[in-house]
Amino acid sequence: MKLKPILVFDFDGVIVDGLVEYWNSSREACLQLINKTQTVTDLLPIEIPYEFRALRPWVKNGWEMVLLAAEILRADSLLRTNPNDFANNYKESRDEALNRWGWNPKQLQNGLDNVRKQAILTNKEKWLTSHIAFSGVAERINQLANEETDFAVLTTKSKAFTSELLTYLNLYPQLLYGHESGQKPNLLLEIAKNRPIRGFIEDRRITLEIVINTPGLHSIPCYLATWGYLKPQDVHNLPSGINLLRPENLMSPLANWP
Numbered sequence: 517m518k519l520k521p522i523l524v525f526d527f528d529g530v531i532v533d534g535l536v537e538y539w540n541s542s543r544e545a546c547l548q549l550i551n552k553t554q555t556v557t558d559l560l561p562i563e564i565p566y567e568f569r570a571l572r573p574w575v576k577n578g579w580e581m582v583l584l585a586a587e588i589l590r591a592d593s594l595l596r597t598n599p600n601d602f603a604n605n606y607k608e609s610r611d612e613a614l615n616r617w618g619w620n621p622k623q624l625q626n627g628l629d630n631v632r633k634q635a636i637l638t639n640k641e642k643w644l645t646s647h648i649a650f651s652g653v654a655e656r657i658n659q660l661a662n663e664e665t666d667f668a669v670l671t672t673k674s675k676a677f678t679s680e681l682l683t684y685l686n687l688y689p690q691l692l693y694g695h696e697s698g699q700k701p702n703l704l705l706e707i708a709k710n711r712p713i714r715g716f717i718e719d720r721r722i723t724l725e726i727v728i729n730t731p732g733l734h735s736i737p738c739y740l741a742t743w744g745y746l747k748p749q750d751v752h753n754l755p756s757g758i759n760l761l762r763p764e765n766l767m768s769p770l771a772n773w774p
């Protein structure tokens with residue numbers, strides 16, 4: 517039997533807005549890493565700090581969020597004194613912060629995943645509802661079956677957590693890959709071996725740029741989801757091969773997509 521074409525979706529910033537959950541979990545993971553004291557706990561607010569929200573479009577991996585929480589604790593960190601500079605030199609600022617704390621990405625990712633595991637065990641409903649589904653996206657994805665198209669989810673979250681959330685959203689993708697499975701371009705190459713990829717929808721422009729420049733992937737239609745965590749300049753001067761996908765495009769029949 518010939519497999520149907522498949523549309524591949526990023527998760528956070530495309531299907532759900534997970535920023536509240538990211539802040540809750542990163543805050544807690546950070547506090548656990550530095551052996552929280554009451555003073556420190558008070559310094560990290562319950563509400564999402566401006567710097568954390570502002571830096572979200574630059575973040576690729578979950579562990580970076582824990583590091584951002586830690587930097588928010590340091591009054592003299594570049595993230596506090598000049599968030600724009602921190603963002604403009606994101607990788608350097610991030611690596612410098614990592615060195616300063618003496619942490620490594622794996623340790624931060626494990627800390628984050630453990631906090632999530634605990635949150636799910638303690639109060640699963642609360643954990644699930646701290647993710648806000650983007651309006652109409654899950655429903656639209658479920659209509660793809662009427663267009664003879666399957667869907668996949670490719671995320672830098674862990675597979676187990678994403679699977680919980682997808683079930684909660686009533687979404688059952690034919691394929692699901694988390695951060696354990698590897699880098700998105702390699703996973704797309706894997707998927708493309710077995711079936712045509714109808715498109716890849718992502719809110720991180722750099723990821724899309726890597727995809728269109730990866731040998732074997734340049735023919736995949738790439739879409740930048742305008743409702744996600746975009747940097748202000750992301751929508752301008754897109755290279756050929758990457759199209760803007762606005763909510764009205766998503767809601768229109770696949771045949772009419774840019």
Ligand SMILES: [Mg+2]
Pocket residue numbers: 526527528529530718719720744
């Ligand atoms: Mg995303």
